[in-house]
Amino acid sequence: MTDLVAAAMAELARLWAGQTDPAHDLGHLARVWAHCQTLMAHETGVDAEALHLAVIFHDAARLPKDAPNRADAARLSAQIAGDWLAARGWPADRIASVTHAIEAHSFSAAIAPRTPLARILQDADRLEALGAIGLARMFAVTGAMGGALFHPEDPLALHRPLDDRAYGLDHLEVKLFAIVQTMQTPLGRAMAEERAEWMSSFRTRLLREIGGSGPQF
Amino acid sequence: MTDLVAAAMAELARLWAGQTDPAHDLGHLARVWAHCQTLMAHETGVDAEALHLAVIFHDAARLPKDAPNRADAARLSAQIAGDWLAARGWPADRIASVTHAIEAHSFSAAIAPRTPLARILQDADRLEALGAIGLARMFAVTGAMGGALFHPEDPLALHRPLDDRAYGLDHLEVKLFAIVQTMQTPLGRAMAEERAEWMSSFRTRLLREIGGSGPQF
Numbered sequence: 001m002t003d004l005v006a007a008a009m010a011e012l013a014r015l016w017a018g019q020t021d022p023a024h025d026l027g028h029l030a031r032v033w034a035h036c037q038t039l040m041a042h043e044t045g046v047d048a049e050a051l052h053l054a055v056i057f058h059d060a061a062r063l064p065k066d067a068p069n070r071a072d073a074a075r076l077s078a079q080i081a082g083d084w085l086a087a088r089g090w091p092a093d094r095i096a097s098v099t100h101a102i103e104a105h106s107f108s109a110a111i112a113p114r115t116p117l118a119r120i121l122q123d124a125d126r127l128e129a130l131g132a133i134g135l136a137r138m139f140a141v142t143g144a145m146g147g148a149l150f151h152p153e154d155p156l157a158l159h160r161p162l163d164d165r166a167y168g169l170d171h172l173e174v175k176l177f178a179i180v181q182t183m184q185t186p187l188g189r190a191m192a193e194e195r196a197e198w199m200s201s202f203r204t205r206l207l208r209e210i211g212g213s214g215p216q217f
Numbered sequence: 218m219t220d221l222v223a224a225a226m227a228e229l230a231r232l233w234a235g236q237t238d239p240a241h242d243l244g245h246l247a248r249v250w251a252h253c254q255t256l257m258a259h260e261t262g263v264d265a266e267a268l269h270l271a272v273i274f275h276d277a278a279r280l281p282k283d284a285p286n287r288a289d290a291a292r293l294s295a296q297i298a299g300d301w302l303a304a305r306g307w308p309a310d311r312i313a314s315v316t317h318a319i320e321a322h323s324f325s326a327a328i329a330p331r332t333p334l335a336r337i338l339q340d341a342d343r344l345e346a347l348g349a350i351g352l353a354r355m356f357a358v359t360g361a362m363g364g365a366l367f368h369p370e371d372p373l374a375l376h377r378p379l380d381d382r383a384y385g386l387d388h389l390e391v392k393l394f395a396i397v398q399t400m401q402t403p404l405g406r407a408m409a410e411e412r413a414e415w416m417s418s419f420r421t422r423l424l425r426e427i428g429g430s431g432p433q434f
Contacts, residue, residue, distance in 0.1 A: 020363045027369030027427075034428055132423035136366045139353045140385065143360030146237045149353045152244030168357065198422070205415070206349035210244075211251055 002049055004088065008056045011084060015060055024059045028128060032058070035124035035188075042187050043116045050094050051117050054101040057081035058121060066145065066165070074106030107175070113184055123188030126179050131195030134176060135202060142168030155207060169206070172199060219266055221305065225273045228301060232277055241276045245345060249275070252341035252405075259404050260333045267311050268334050271318040274298035275338060283362065283382070291323030324392070330401055340405030343396050348412030351393060352419060359385030372424060386423070389416060 001009075012029075033055045040046050061076035063069060078099040085095045101118035104111040105125050113119045128134065142149060150169035154160050157170060164171040180196050183189035229246075250272045257263050278293035280286060295316040302312045318335035321328040322342050330336045345351065359366060367386035371377050374387060381388040397413050400406035 025365060025369075027365065027367070030369060031427055131426050132419055133366075133426050135352075136356045136385070136423065139356035140360030140366060143357030144363070146361070148242060148244065149350075149357060150244070152242070152247060168353070195426075202349055206353065209348050209350050209412075210248055 001052075005049065005052050005056070007088075008053050008084070012056050012060060015080070016062065019062055021062055024062055028059070029055060031128060031133070032121075032124045035127050036120050039120045039123055039185050039188055042185065043120060046116050046120065047094065047097060050098050051101070051120060053081065053085070054098045054105075054117065054121050055124070057084070057098070058102045058105050058125065071106075071108035074103050074109045078102040119184035120188075123183050123185050123192075126183065127188065127191055127195065129176055129179055130192055131198055134195065135199060138171050138176070139168050142171075150206075150210075155210065169203065172203060218269075222266065222269050222273070224305075225270050225301070229273050229277060232297070233279065236279055238279055241279055245276070246272060248345060248350070249338075249341045252344050253337050256337045256340055256402050256405055259402065260337060263333050263337065264311065264314060267315050268318070268337060270298065270302070271315045271322075271334065271338050272341070274301070274315070275319045275322050275342065288323075288325035291320050291326045295319040336401035337405075340400055340402050340409075343400065344405065344408055344412065346393055346396055347409055348415055351412065352416060355388050355393070356385050359388075367423075367427075372427065386420065389420060 013026075033052060036051055036055060040048065040051065057077055057080060059073070059077060060080040061073050063073045063076075067073075081102055082095050082099045085098065086092075097115060097117050100114060101121040103109055104113040104118045105122045113122050129137065139149065145165070147165060148167050151157065151160065151167045155167075155169055157163075157167075157173065162170045162174050164174040176199065177196055180189065180192045183192045230243075250269060253268055253272060257265065257268065274294055274297060276290070276294060277297040278290050280290045280293075284290075298319055299312050299316045302315065303309075314332060314334050317328075317331060318338045320326055321330040321335045322339045330339050346354065356366065362382070364382060365384050368374065368377065368384045372384075372386055374380075374384075374390065379387045379391050381391040393416065394413055397406065397409045400409045
């Protein structure tokens with residue numbers, strides 16, 4: 001860890017002080033960085049320090065899931081990173097590679113990642129939404145937002161519109177299963193496919209436990 | 218469904234109006250009743266209507282997980298059920314079978330179930346804490362209480378005390394795995410064992426995803 005990375009971590013701890021978000025905490029950052037290191041080993045010419053800094057700042061601006069300006073979180077995070085690095089005299093081209101990666105990692109921003117660094121950050125972050133960790137985060141967010149785990153009579157939404165604000169399980173169809181198609185690197189995509197398949201097997205098991213289409217009272 | 222059961226459901230809807238609890242909602246009641254019907258088929262002499270009423274009222278008094286009088290929730294729920302049934306002229310012995318079952322279903326009350334009805338309600342309710350549904354409820358409660366999913370450096374609590382208020386995953390060791398030993402009916406116990414084994418496999422997978430003992434940043 002370079003001095004700059006250590007200073008960035010301290011800055012992030014300051015920014016996040018007093019906040020709680022079970023899906024975006026220091027553990028999330030650690031795992032995203034671990035994924036980045038795995039994915040980076042299969043790519044060439046990636047600025048590892050810039051990638052590490054992009055990881056640290058990618059969720060710097062934490063807005064609630066239901067905030068009206070939620071889609072701005074990545075742009076605001078990129079701005080925080082860019083300002084902080086500029087104040088430390090970092091070269092403009094390296095700053096731009098960090099801010100582009102942060103802006104492009106977001107779903108709602110809908111910005112295509114143009115660089116290996118941005119592709120790796122996006123894949124690494126999205127892997128966290130899948131698999132056992134993705135499931136834990138999904139239901140924790142459900143609980144934090146006061147939603148139900150699933151629709152009691154129609155958990156698969158066969159006869160109703162999907163609504164992942166109201167029903168945690170709907171988030172699989174609304175967002176998570178579609179992540180596989182957005183993966184940017186071959187290894188990231190293979191990992192995402194395996195994790196999505198596991199989530200599907202979880203859902204099958206859950207449906208069996210709760211009685212198929214859900215028991216009627 | 219008898220008229221009395223329908224009236225009890227209406228009473229519960231009135232009691233729960235305006236409250237949100239992802240782990241104790243109408244879907245939970247429906248699944249507990251479905252389990253009761255499965256378990257009842259292997260027992261004799263169970264008063265099915267009394268059991269149905271016990272299911273409806275077993276969480277009537279909903280206290281937050283962190284409420285100081287949380288341990289009183291089952292006693293308060295039993296009192297609500299008893300008063301409501303007495304006002305409808307139900308016989309005292311049937312009321313007593315309902316209130317005993319509700320009081321004894323609770324962990325924190327530590328009252329041994331003395332009747333088949335009480336044993337079935339306790340088993341049916343505890344099955345909900347295990348398996349895929351148990352996992353979804355566990356992480357939803359974590360999110361609702363503002364906890365972290367797991368300890369980022371020591372998720373298995375090898376070098377720290379367990380703390381399921383702070384770390385959702387700790388709830389497996391603090392409470393959920395031990396449920397198997399408390400099961401009262403042979404079928405309930407077999408179902409609990411299978412569900413606990415699945416939860417253990419979930420934890421193994423989660424640990425693999427997050428890097429064994431947890432990645433360091």
